[in-house]
């Protein structure tokens with residue numbers, strides 16, 4: 001077969017972009033070469049509907065071993081009693097949980113998208129807001145912290161079947177124990193979506209939701225630094241709360257319902273090459289060097305937040321406990337959209353983001369979200385965070401000056417050259 005030069009040239013361009021630029025998108029990271037190797041392996045050829053040892057296809061004996069190792073490593077990493085490593089993505093993991101736990105029209109309570117939540121937690125443009133009936137809680141305007149009083153008030157009034165916690169753009173830790181206590185008052189299930197801080201949680205740098213929340217979902221490609229994908233976990237299996245029984249009269253456990261909601265409920269064959277890459281990434285995440293990595297991610301985020309505040313940037317909640325922060329740019333006279341574009345022109349990649357109580361649309365926004373997971377994977381430390389903040393500030397105070405952008409771009413390339421990625 002002739003090599004597809006068109007696509008491979010574009011992939012080489014993408015590699016150059018990643019090597020030369022500063023990646024500050026909080027949901028992105030750089031996987032190791034061995035994770036990439038597993039993701040690009042022969043396991044992509046294999047159909048394996050079902051679970052290890054219980055497949056609907058022959059020839060699964062080796063992928064069974066791979067998937068079992070992925071499950072065992074994930075259990076060890078998160079101290080989980082049960083794990084399903086098959087969800088193709090974070091959205092798929094959440095869809096499977098809702099399919100297993102809810103009926104169409106059931107009420108759910110999630111963190112408001114415009115305050116930092118995720119689309120799959122009840123947004124009207126997502127299945128979660130179309131199939132189920134969503135209610136929301138947000139952050140307190142004065143503090144930028146989750147408004148737990150509001151969460152409790154809405155929960156007691158609406159009595160949702162499920163309370164969802166976790167976020168895409170929230171820089172603080174969560175009070176899972178409190179959320180569980182509210183859920184217990186109304187007989188609701190708690191789903192924690194730890195997609196963003198999963199790596200920090202795994203290594204004990206943030207509160208562990210598994211002892212408190214019935215079900216936990218995550219993506220595998222953010223702070224966890226695995227391939228793009230999703231996963232569902234439970235700290236403890238439990239009998240389904242709806243009294244479902246098998247034809248033999250056995251009670252269905254939640255693990256069984258969740259497995260069935262992944263396949264055949266929402267997916268077909270699992271991506272065994274990605275599951276192999278997840279297994280490799282979980283192995284890495286159990287290592288001492290990953291522990292050092294996540295510690296540095298957190299220290300870098302704190303250094304970045306401090307440097308931003310020192311330059312007069314308004315960070316929602318005033319700082320960060322994890323790997324990210326949300327910057328309200330209204331006092332700098334620039335929209336999130338204009339800031340994102342100017343920064344991209346200087347080879348600094350961030351994303352525009354709504355800030356709580358934003359007066360601009362999601363296409364324009366008043367803020368940007370930045371995170372330290374990717375730059376830390378390159379080996380950058382606090383000193384570089386200060387340098388990066390300086391560069392961001394130069395762009396934001398002079399977004400239209402070609403000369404200034406050129407100067408910043410040159411500095412960005414010099415900095416990234418000192419911290420090579422794959423080359």
Ligand code: PLP
Nearest residue numbers: 089090091118167168193195219
């Ligand atoms: N949940 C949260 C909290 C997220 O931040 C994201 C992605 O950004 C997702 C779910 C969805 O993950 P994916 O893009 O893999 O579907």
